[in-house]
Amino acid sequence: MYGIAEAGEVLCTSLLYGQRGGYTPAEQERRERVRLQAGEWFEAGESIRTVAARLRVHEQSVTRWRKAWREGARHGCSS
Template sequence: MRYAQGGGLTDAERGKRERLRLQAVERFETGQKNAEVAAALRVSVRSAERWRRAWREHGEAGLLSKGSPGRSKLSKPQVTRLERELERGPLAQGWADQRWTLARIRTLIGRLFHVSYTVEGAWQLLKRHGWSWQQPARRAIERDDEAVEVWKKETWPRVRVMRRSAGPGSSLRTRPGNR
């Protein structure tokens, strides 16, 4: 099931759904049909069918919530340590440059905590803890910002005026409707 903005159910919402499934069990035990249970609990018949099957196969335990599917493999102290290590930078971790990539972060998590994450999982972990994707602006070391400003103010206006206007042989004049 997909939820808006890529999120799942909160703990409170999961609890509410679990209580709904347990109400369905009470109705199954009285012999109500799936369609009746679905109508009474305002869910789809398909959900009632799935719940009845899980109840038959596993009892009430089959309808209890299994918790958040997106639980982090790292504890809060581990996430705090990871953030400290990320702030130290890639050079401090043994990489040759100052770029953090998801693959490097994934490797760092494995080195520090002996836990395996996918690249996507590492990204989800970072997003959950307030990190954002950024790409550094690439500027030449030799760039002279003052010279750029002078060029914009003095040279660019002259170049812009010199652009060819619509004249003989110009495609602007030969188009129908431009006469």
């Protein structure tokens, strides 16, 4: 459940999807950045509605990401 980021930081990969979904590597990277940005905003206490609006995604997607983020946080995973 951990990934390695730049400068040796350990990232929680619970916000990432194991299945590539047919996306190109560039699209996968962009989507990963969006989910990691959402995680930063969850940590800052932003609401699902606010995160969805800021990222221009559906609230249901943000709800899934937040659930994964919370589950990862409970297991000592941080970004």
